[in-house]
Amino acid sequence: MKRTTFLLGVLTALATPAQATVVNGGFEQWAQGQPTAWSLIDSGISVSQSNTIKLSGSSAAAISVNTADQANTDFRQLVGVTAGQTYTFSTAVYHTEGNVRARLYVNGYQGYSNEQLTGQWQTLSHSYTAPSSGNIEVGLRFYDVAGFDGSELVYVDEFKPASTTEPPATGCSNTSLSFALNTDNYGAETSWQLTNAQNQQQYAGSGYAGNTSYSEQWCLADGEYSFTIFDSYGDGICCSYGNGSYSLTLNNQPVFSGSSFGAQQSHSFTLGSAGGGDVDLGSYYADAAGLTGYNLKTALHNIINNHTARGYSAIWGFYNVYELDNYYENDGSILDIYSEKPSATDSYVYAAGSDQCGSYNSEADCYNREHSFPRSWFGGAIEPMNSDIHHIFATDGFVNSKRGSYPFGKVGSASFTSTNGSKLGSAIAGSGYSGTVFEPIDEFKGDIARAYFYMATRYQSQLANWQNNSTEANAALNGTTTQVFENWLLQLLKQWHQQDPVSQKERDRNDAAYQYQGNRNPFIDHPQFVSAIWGN
Template sequence: MKKSVKLSVLIASSLASQVALANVENGAFESWSGSTPDDWSTIDTGISVSESTSIVRSGSSAAAITVNTGSQSSTDFRQSVTVTSGETYDFSVWVYHTEGGMRARLYVDGYQGYSTAATTGQWQEISYTYTANSTASIELGLRFYDVSGFDGSELVYVDDFVPNTDDNSDSGGGSDSGGGSDTGTCSAGNLSLTTDNYGYETSWSITDSSSSELYSGSNYSSSTTYSEDVCLEDGDYVFTINDTYGDGICCSYGSGSYNLIIDGSSVANGGSFNSTESTSFMVGSSSGGGSTDLSSYYDTAEGLTGYSLKTALYNIINGHSTQSYADIWTFYTASALDNYYENDGSILDIYSENPNGTDSFSYSSASDQCGNYSGEGDCYNREHSFPRSWFGGAISPMNTDIHHIFATDGYVNSKRSSYPYGEV
């Protein structure tokens, strides 16, 4: 998995007869013995804990936890009790990032939501509702994942684990010291992975729009089905699966497959590929927001010519967010469909689409993207109408400029190579 630092907390619960109450002793970190918060114990040296009286969310103290990548094995900070079968618990904790090079992930008997690393200088909440399947001890805590910009050590403040009967915090969304609050929410999902006869060849990852690795897996057994839980905040992501031998996981040497489901919908699936296969997907209703009203978009360029026009156009588009090459797949799924001719929702292939009759080949969105091909009709790929070798290869933003990259038959794409178009 991704190199990470774990901060785990085992939480005890005392339960009323009708209402589920899991009391975290000293959850507000108000009671200390030296550098150790009462009712908590540090059992490893990978983290250091001290009392903070300057940055707190409520009361007079919080836990200041310094996480170092130099000592990452089982860096636990914990206490323990039990939960009762059938009861539902609302767990939450508040964290405060100082640098933005690390994010915290809530653990409630399994990995749940993340904090937002870029939200620094203010408190943010991570929460999860948990229903106990049995009466037993469970783990609830935090694991820290380094992201782009991490310098090897980072200070994170932690406060107000709840439920906590001696808590002084405002469990609602009121004013917080140090700035406003930001609720850490995520969309739950699951990766189902069945390996082929050579499971050790398979690995996978999920990366965000900054190419930071959030989840990953490797070193699998052969012909085995795995289930990996994930939870993703709104945004753009890429799922990548790899096979070191280069023959995918289906179907020459076993019937391997994968299916990533987020919020009940499959966002990436398959099994037949070569060395690697990447699928872009989006969580949430929007990847960037903004108005769809473009009536005034070019107002500042109106009536200009020459150098002045060029400068005005530059200023209009300056500050855009360059997308990844894998993001093109997501664009095709949403915006390269046949809603004009057969109106069947198939991929519009600029080479084989027949505007006046039945298409010679038809491609289903996402499931027919390349992939392996041996002839026309096998799958669709991404064709640069202006060959990328002409501008130096995989160089942004030209390499991902959707204005000149079209969905085309993979086999024909390879035959076209980097030749210029001509009249035929």
């Protein structure tokens, strides 16, 4: 298929050219079904008003790309600029299917969007210094990728440039931070954005040169922030094609840094009372300081209790951003703990969003949402347990169905083995349990154990009544709010916790979960809490 594109631009007669004003960039004005001030709409696209999916105001533009002929897909205007002035052009894009990639156009082609981020807004931006006064084209151009079926809907909102660059402020009355970016060989593939707790963009960047160092100062008020860096090719910025890296520092102390990732990497941090790191863990766990045993468990329960339940359907959106393989193949596919092969090529991979279940008949059909702590154990689709992301992992649907509600354990004789070696079968002799168990591969045993210790702590006030909800729950739980697990399972979980230490993948997921629902897994932040509560 031909590469399909269309160009989105802006036309206006400016009394003061330096302002580069975008007319109707928020798509609030419409006449006869078309956005006013947008002068060219080619025959290969259609534009309509969206009052439901919008970033701000009352509406956005819903743009359908309906042809593979790029000559018929332009939607453009012009802006006036003044020689020597610098402008930051930006727009928000919302992908629906993920089979079209948006590329910012500012007098030439700039950075790409991440088309895999479906069902959410992302921002593209580019800083442009005008070499001469006059009019330039600005806007978006869309390229089809694998899966494009000849028609795709993309929403666009808040297309705007900032005002002319102002002289540097004499000082920052809030908190000043230093951001540094070193690009790899393909700097144009890199973009990033910083948003606040209200998802409003504070800073952004794209359109970089290869193998170049950039630095800038951020001035931020107290509050929560999320930084996300994107690589449009999906291979990060280190180390296959150059040695790129990025970092944020506060008073020469690291806030976050990175280099190796897939399509994207995110970091959250807080300024103000919680300090300047991803999370000030000392402050977060202050009420548990100095405690041990079940007193520590109760203190941790009080800290992580009352998180915000986002609902079961919202988990798909979390997976699309945070449950991605940026650690093994580093290909940005869904990280399925029942199919991932840490030291070999996976037998199959899942694309975020497009491969979610659905029906399945065998392995590799689709991925779904695995309650590692089975929901039949806590009584069914009951909130907040049913949507608590700390224990719900992306897994192959068929393998998930094989696991069912059986406890985790060591398999002696397997009746089913997945492509990565996860097993279902009778428990190994001498384990203290003789029923059917499911055993994940070693790489993820610690992840499962720490999810179980989280559940035992987060739902301390409820789980005493869960033991009799099912035969499997009775085999795993002992009916107390203290020890929680039967002896055989407690010893197994502690063993898995020790043998498979906390990984960077877990730390990143814990940070994402905190941003997503407002609480953390203490046993990822402080692994020593396990032995402090349940002994060695």
